[in-house]
Amino acid sequence: MARLSDSMLYDQVVKVTYVYLGPAADRFIDRQVQNHLNKPPQQLSREDLLSLIDWIRVAVSLLTEDSEIVEEYAAQLHQLAAPHDKAKKA
């Protein structure tokens, strides 16, 4: 059950990332999780998210100088990090 949930979280992170990186989204998330969190992407857990978002913010800042869009992306990922009920309200 936990594994399914982790996998769903990974899918949600990729889905949010797809808006910004298109077809490169899953590869980008895979690299961030593998290189910075040192775990297989499918095992991404809610506890890892804040750390992952920090790494993603750094990485995406290398692609653009538009900090607004970086923060918008990070904010969407933060919604996934929020507890489930809060996320629902949001």
Next chain:
Amino acid sequence: MTNNRKSTPPAILSPLRFCLLLAVVYTTLLFVLPANKIAMQAYHLAPTQYHILLFVVVLPLILIWFAAFYSYAKLDQYAQLISKTPEGGDFVELARGVRWLAWGLAIPSLLSIILNSIANSRPGFLSTALITTNYFSLLIPLIGFSIIRKGAQGLTEHAKLRLNSGSAQTIMIVFVVLGVAFCFFIFRQLNLHSFSSSNNPYFLPVWLLISTIIVPYLYAWFSGLLAAHDLALYSKHVSGVFYRQAMRLLAGGTVAVIASSVAIQCLRSVIPRSGHLSLSATLVIINIIYVIMAAGFIMLSIGANKLKKIEEI
């Protein structure tokens, strides 16, 4: 940022090294091969002045070679980086197509200067020189456009994008106008009373000119138009804010390269090669088109670089 893939500096050096080699060989030939007497007489030049003038005239072309080889190297690096992804194969095709276009700039120029030099000393060889140069100038971009079209088509298919009726109509109108104008200007220079006569600036019988020059050119340009359309469509509709920005540069660059290549080919066919230096309004127009082509290759490089960066961070 951590990069789990090996960086590949030799891959970028290799095409540029080739280009440098071609440029050195070409420049050496420009100065070493005997000056054309007709051109020297026409412009009242001494042999040294002729060689310097020739160098100045071809310098923009040599600079474009570098832009072209650099852009195909960059695109190739990106394509190799994503070769195992669903759209990877399409980018590999695009890179291959751009590589053909880059080589297609250099090879006919080199061939032309060597063959024209032989024709200078053996006037009977002029027709062979011009025919060979004309066929090489056609063949390499024809292959390049066809490969680019295959890659561009693959990208739109992966993104489930289709040619709509409005775009199809626009492509048809552009193609018909271009094709009819091209045929009109070519036919004006031919003796249409005899289909077997090769008494024309192309040194080919009319039937052979139509079947092996005009038809393949029209096919190449149609492929180019379709490729340009597919790339523009993909870059407009693909998901991902950053990906789309990079893709627009790459697509815009490729479209500019295709359009300028078509324009050069059209001009070179409509105003046949003389086999020697010719300072005319055509040269000015060709240089303006070269500027567009250079801008296209630079845009393509920047786009490919941005896409590559997305895969590396």
